Amino acid sequence: MKSVSAQKTVDSTLNAIKERTRAYMELVEKFGPLFLEKARLQDELLTLEMVVPQIDATRISAGVPILVDEDFSQWAGSMQQAVVRLLPLLSDVLKLPEETWKILQEYLDDPDNISGLAQARIEGNWKHFENTSVQLGIAPYTTLLYISETVFAPVLCAIVDSLGEPLTNLAWDQGYCPVCGSTPSISHLSPKEVTDLDQLIGGGGKKFLHCSLCGHDWRFKRNVCAACGNDDNESREVFYLDDVKYERIEACHKCGKYCLNIDMRECEPHPHLDTVQLGLIHLDIFARKNRLSPISPSLWNGVE
Numbered sequence: 001m002k003s004v005s006a007q008k009t010v011d012s013t014l015n016a017i018k019e020r021t022r023a024y025m026e027l028v029e030k031f032g033p034l035f036l037e038k039a040r041l042q043d044e045l046l047t048l049e050m051v052v053p054q055i056d057a058t059r060i061s062a063g064v065p066i067l068v069d070e071d072f073s074q075w076a077g078s079m080q081q082a083v084v085r086l087l088p089l090l091s092d093v094l095k096l097p098e099e100t101w102k103i104l105q106e107y108l109d110d111p112d113n114i115s116g117l118a119q120a121r122i123e124g125n126w127k128h129f130e131n132t133s134v135q136l137g138i139a140p141y142t143t144l145l146y147i148s149e150t151v152f153a154p155v156l157c158a159i160v161d162s163l164g165e166p167l168t169n170l171a172w173d174q175g176y177c178p179v180c181g182s183t184p185s186i187s188h189l190s191p192k193e194v195t196d197l198d199q200l201i202g203g204g205g206k207k208f209l210h211c212s213l214c215g216h217d218w219r220f221k222r223n224v225c226a227a228c229g230n231d232d233n234e235s236r237e238v239f240y241l242d243d244v245k246y247e248r249i250e251a252c253h254k255c256g257k258y259c260l261n262i263d264m265r266e267c268e269p270h271p272h273l274d275t276v277q278l279g280l281i282h283l284d285i286f287a288r289k290n291r292l293s294p295i296s297p298s299l300w301n302g303v304e
Helices: 006-020 022-045 057-061 072-094 098-108 111-123 126-136 141-163 275-289
Strands: 184-189 207-211 217-219 236-239 247-252 257-263
Touching: 006 022, 006 275, 022 072, 022 141, 022 275, 072 098, 072 111, 072 141, 098 111, 098 126, 098 141, 111 126, 111 141, 126 141, 184 275, 236 275, 247 275, 257 275
Parallel strands: 184 257
Antiparallel strands: 184 207, 207 217, 236 247, 247 257
C-alpha cells in the first residue's frame, strides 16, 4: 500500500504545472478538479476492506493479466460510488447535455451494467461499448469509453495498492499491464535510492511502465519498444525539447508509436504520473508532427 496520499501528489503536480507553464493554466483548471476527486476517492477506498483478486502464477507466466476473467460485480458498489462522485465533474469537462448526463447516471446505477462495462474494458471488447453507446444515444462510443475508464480508475488503483508486495515482486516482461492488460500511458526511470551503507544515495534509473488505467508500475527493459517489442537501436529514437532531457519522447519508427518518459532522478517531489501528462502536451504535439501515435490515446495527446 502506498504511504503517500494520492490526493496530495496530484495537488502538488497540478501546482507545479501551473507554476512552470502558464499556457497550461486553463487545462489544469479544467481537469484539475476531476484528477483531485479521483485521487481523493482512491485514498478513501484504501481505508476500506477492498476485495483483492488472487495472483495465479501459472496464468501470469502465460501472459494473462490478473483481472482477466474476474467477476467485477464484487467491485460494483465502489464503482457506483465513483459514478456519484465523478460523473458530475465528467459532465462539466466533456460538456455533456443534461439529458445525456441523466441517461448515463441511470444506466450506471445498475450494478450489472457497470460490471459489464468493466468486464468489457478489461477484455478489450470495444463492440460492447459501441453497442451500449448506440443504446444510450451517445456518440462517439469513445465518450462512453473515457467516462467508464475514469470511473473505474480509482477503484482499480485502490485494488493495485491493496495487492501490495506480491504484485511488486511479480516477474512480468510484457508491454501491457500485468493487472488489467492496458497499455502504458507514460514510462519513468526510477529515482535515486538510499542504501543502507552509510546512507549513500545513488543508482536508480530502472525503467518502469505506468498503466493508463489502473496506475500500476512494472519494470521493463530500457532498450525495447513497449508497443511492438522492437529492440533495434537504429529504429528507435529519443526526443526532448529545450534541453529538458528528463522529460522526453521515446519513439519507435518500426511501429510508429511513442511513449513519454520522465527521469524521476531529476524530479523532486515526484510527480503524479497521470496528472503530469497535462503538462507535457508540447511533447505530444512534437510527436504528432513527426507522424508518431501515442501507445495510449487520451483526450489531450490527440492534439495536432
